[in-house]
Amino acid sequence: MDAMARTYAHRGEAPASDPIRLLGIRDTPLSVDEVFATVGEDSAGGIALFVGTVRDHDGGSGVDALGYSAHPTAEAELRRVAEKVAADFPVRAMAAVHRVGDLSVGDLAVVVAVACPHRAEAFAACRRLIDDLKSEVPIWKHQQFSDGTEEWVGA
Template identity: 75%
Template sequence: MTSVHASSAHPGEQGAEEPIRLLELRATPLSVDEVHRAVGDSAAGGTALFVGTVRDHDGGADVDALSYSAHPSAEAELRKVAEKVVADFPVRALAAVHRTGDLVVGDLAVVVAVSCAHRGEAFEACRRLIDDLKREVPIWKHQRFSDGTEEWVGAC
């Protein structure tokens, strides 16, 4: 999949770096440090970061493993989500990376971060980013349970 490291003016700011710094779906392990570095900005007083991990249970059942699948439009939809967050909040920098493929309990599934001038804005923008990503980006989770059952989450 592709990553974004663009450099263009943010609305209302001449010569500012593009606020959407990293967007990617990948089948390789995620790095909190990579996402945190991507949103570094000297004008940001607050950075909010969310890390989603594979847990060992869901709905009362023990989870052994899971896999994520993404629709071919997922990266374009992720960009739309990111652009909306940037339009609605005073974002200095934004990054979002989501895993695809097979994961085990404890693996990082998604890492998102937002930096803004103030902490409250950063918290709100980060919350919107992860909530909209989970709701709008076509990524599906296939969970396998200890009792031999399985389920798809997010599939239409």
């Protein structure tokens, strides 16, 4: 029995089909509507959604430009992270997409959503998904600041 089935069996629930509905690393604009629609699930009482956007500052400096790069294994690592979250929470549906390439202030950089039977579980699972994505998936941010300096984050 796999980890997801064990988790559901422990809670006295039947294992669902794969709750991971959408994962991706994309060089095209992201859509909150697409992610939200993907996790719609009749058995879920709560959907938690997180949207990360490009801000105009970081660490007290103005940001003029920002780009994301990903290692070729990033999508496989994203799946591994998502599977861990699905194994630890009663996830009914899950989606996560991250943007790569050059982005502008206000652009969507990452969108994740998790549907669970109850809101507390949905919030906790969504928080874990975005936190683990940011710390474990090999995606790097290159920021160019208004003062001419630049910085790589996550590299």
